[in-house]
Amino acid sequence: MKYEKLFSPITINSLTLKNRIVQSPSHMIYTTYEGYVTDRFKSYYWKRAENEIGLIMTGGCRFDDSGCVYGMMSLSDDSFIPGYREFTDGCHQRGAKVGVQLFHAGAYTKKENCLNGAYPMAPSAVRSGFTREIPREMTLQDMEQLIEKWAAAALRAREAGFDLVEILCSAGYLLCQFLSPLTNQRNDQYGGSFENRCRFPLEVIAALRKALGPDYPLTLRLAANDLVPGGNNLEDAVRFAKLAEHAGIDAIHVTAGWHESKVPQITGDVPRGSFAYLSQAIKDAVSIPVIAANRINDPVIAEKLIALESCDMVGLCRALVADPRWASKAKAGEESLIRRCVGCNQGCLANIFQNKPVQCLVNGTAGRESAFTASRRSVKKKLLVIGGGPAGCTFAIAAAQLGHQVALWEKTDSLGGQLTAAAAPPGKHEFSFLPAYYAAALKQAGVEVLLGQSVEKEAISSTNADSIIVACGSHPKALNLEGLDPQALVSAQDILLGRRMAGRRVLIVGGGSVGCETAQFLAREGSISPDQFYYYSAQKVESPEKIASMANSTRRDIAIIEALPRIGGGYAPGTGWPVLADLKRLGVRSYTEAKILSIRDNRLRLEYTVRDRRLDQTETYLADLEFDTIVSAIGSNPCTQVFQQLQQAFPTKDIRSLGDCQQIGTVLSAVQSACDLALKV
Template sequence: MQFSSAKIRNLELKNRWIMLVMHTGFAEGDALTEREYAFYEERAKGGAAAVTMVLGVNDAGALKKMYHADTLDGNSLKTLAERLHVYDCKLIVQLFHCGRNESRKNHGDKPLLAPSPVASPIFREEPQEMTEEDLLQTKADFAKAAAFCKENGVDAVEISASAGYLLSEFLSPITNLRTDKYGMGEDKGMTYPLEVLQAVRESVGDYPILMKVSGAQMLDGGYELTDTIVFCRKAEQEGFIDAITVTGGWHESPVEQISFYVSKGAYAPLAGAIKKYTSVPVIACNRIQDAETAERVLSKGLCDFVGSARAFLADAHYVEKLQKKEMFNHCQACNHCIMDVLKGKELHCAFCPEAGHEYMENQRRKIATRKEVLVIGGGPAGMYAAKKSAERGFLTTLVCKEDHLGGQLNLAKLPPRKEEIGTFVSYLEHTLKELGVNIILRKEVDVDFVMEKKPYFTVLAMGSEPIIPNLEGLETTTYQLAQNVLRMDDETLKKYGEGQIVIVGGSSLGLELAEFLMNKLPEAKIKILEANSRMGAELGAMARPLLNGLKKAGVQTMCDTRVTSFDGKKVMISIGNQPFFVTADHLILACGSKSVSSSEIAMALMDERLSYAVVGDADHVADVDEGLKSVFELFSRFYLA
């Protein structure tokens, strides 16, 4: 069903897959650039029936580095539509107003406008309450922007009324405290959004208009699904809309929206409920990122189309590969993309550094050469380096000391909900074989091996190894490394079900190990000791659901707790310079990792004046995002041809 055609009003789409809107932050000047053309065009080539780009309706409504309708060159929009149409892909433009949802730093001198002066819990900036003049002007700007899109070849517009942005703020009793006709009266704040929709319809006439809504606000005291259904029914009955895109809650909702904490297709029932009470096509979204989930929600009648943004970010040819049943690069739902966008940074994918740089990749020709690139290390940075090298046309050899590829990702996939990380390893391994990379496993590379090959270029990607702290008493204390515990089978793990477990280290490794143990041994008693003031600081917003789950499971977390020494089962600690101890029947060290030294091989290469680079954890320990990015930047600099 997902590959059959269907219509929105009079617009025929070749399949049921719509690339949803993503704010890229790529805007430069007042016209789309080759960077944006190439980004969207690659997704059109990759099988999307339609792609959605965002456009601020005016300057005040646009986020940092977002185009807005007041100044965007219409010819550049027309060019984008024409380039997409070559691949039978339609262009949808989402008409957007951020409302209160941007930081003052990124919004600059522009006013943050909202129904009422209620600050966002994310950005903590009190907005200005919209005056009658603001309301009239903004409504006119929505209508003007819609007409602008129609005049410049856009196939449909989508009105943003979701996620906590301006129009959705009128629907919420939390953010709409007005006492005039646009307040929470009998129509529950729907008056102004409906007036905006009416103005848009009057400006474009017989033309497809989509509306994007949150199925529910998912905040205490906020609007509920029944309210959204009423709103959608009114908009449809008035003839204002031709399709409805249904997402989950707001960005500030404590309920996870798009991360791996959300099961696949979990919010499709919200779309299903709206579809039941309306007659226009409904697009379901949030965690619909594979063929099985798409087919399930479509065949159940929960929606007419499926929408995804990040699946297309991770693999531009996602739909084409689904249809051909080929391996693709899965979205890992890690939220790196959305966290950076909310900070005003450019859109990127942690597992696909090429995303947003297609215009650069398109300028590179494959080099006809017999020169060899040697990559030492079979972790994610090494595998990705081998991929980029082979794509550039070099004879590429990848050497890995283990009997399998993947490095640290083989551990990262073991905690609950992280198993899809294994698909990234499988995807890279499949790609390397297709590119003809020579893969050598179970080989410890030494200087002699490298000097015998004398490669044109060597990539040192030996990864990292666990840190073992130099603390008094540790040498006579029984302990395990977190990495080794993650590898244990269920039978070996049983002993951890009795007695007190103490994990030293509250970074992502320690927290995810605790979750792993609680999943295997629900009755386990676990304390986590962390020297810093925050657990999982490097996880950002993703720490919240993890810590909430551990708290619910009874795991005790102790911040600002420095381990000073060990004495048998006693772990000596310091809290505020006061000495204490905790008892550990099972001591596990999760103290992070350090780079594996590559200096011996590097020195030998320098002596022979052979070029090399150190990447990933071998350079400095970081997450997979930073590691892959370092490789992409290396090959962008080195092999620009």
């Protein structure tokens, strides 16, 4: 497809952009702790700047010590200007415009992250549902001083070469807190009515417009629906957007939700482009450009949203973490080579929650672009990779791009390893695109791929490989239960791959991420499908209430049995809650700190523990659970046989193991370790 609209120019105030692609702001923790620019920060953005991005928006930028988060960039004084001037010059030399988002978290600031003795402050002293802390209420003097700092930081941004300044009014941060009746409980002119709650955000806009002058681009990042009960909705956001335009905003970057919202917004279970209805409503109400954001990782979706006039531009965040060349590949018609974000949030959001720099499950070079740019080998090696899963494919691509001659052998007839099973649960379908990407990227990198290739000593010898990388993955652990009919026992992998069909009554042994997602898969299988929901609704087959009831229930009776105190222990921070919420919605039961006592006649006797943490009480109970199927989800063991055999057959050769073959981990850890090894081999 030709993306004629996506790659057409557009103007924001006096700034002309070469296309409609915006890198949305995201906290990366690539600066120093104080917020000074680093080579890592520059290399990350410069890699995207040289690949057809029209406008790069950096992550949030501190300008006040009371409103920051760990490890963010800063323009709080003039000492930061020279470093960021070098950064913006580099973006311009590479063909991209660059903007900065001025950030104040308000009640979303944790006390431990405040600098220089500051304390979190907000419109009102209301306990934050995100930090679980109570900020102090801002005084009128606080507001006046904060506006002065905001405007001063905007002037520093202009002096540092930024082409645009964005005001943050989304995700539940300070200006959202002024707009919301939940967090703004003031009794003065800044609280109460909608007009009063808008007063401070509009004063911020007016102050920055006055400081920057009429021609400098000033944009707003706006939550068009708080997605928090009792908060602001789309109608409120449209009203505020009109006021913001009148106050001097030149474009609106539309997103959704607060951090404490219970509605998923960026995870894989969110259909692509789902929140464009918000940008569409804002666009219909204002005359300035509007940017759509959230879960846009496909250029076809991006082109469609602009063609339908749901937005003027598209904001890509994690899509560009996953593939810095997303835009240049789309422009060149190389869609098969786009390494798509899978919406897992394991290396980005989860790392930020732990104050760690962003990584990416599909892109092991994210945040270390300079290492791979500067490391192309002058001495080429012949490398043989055994295993075509994520670890093997990632290593082969990275090693070939560094200049080595690489061959990859896979014993089955397809690439991807366990990705097919990983893509089966609800919300994980994006993983299914990775094998096709690997095939295209391996071919482009010049890797010789042999499918259906067994590992034999003679064949290995004939390759004359300098190094052999064994990435044979893992296999499920065996579950031995006395008294169980073997026909009633299946592995989670067999369920997810469609090799076996579970009955109506299902017990899942193992409550980690695999067990939870298998339970979700089986529960959804027993409910109505999205297509059925649409058909029943459109054709009015049943009442809306009946259809909703069908969608929120399952025919299956499912229980998870877990030895640990809770289920979902295998998830990275902030990533498992949509699955656990879905299990609750569909009535999946769980038994924790559980021990299987006996099995007889399709009935399992169980001892389990219930803890009441509020009362510090623990009770142990017995349960008799009937079942048709027991699903084993107790983990995996490394496949070490090939590695050991090759070590014995070739004692002098450089042979290394990689991924689950070496140590059971995640796709994220496999991809990261594969890139690590590519730099070392």
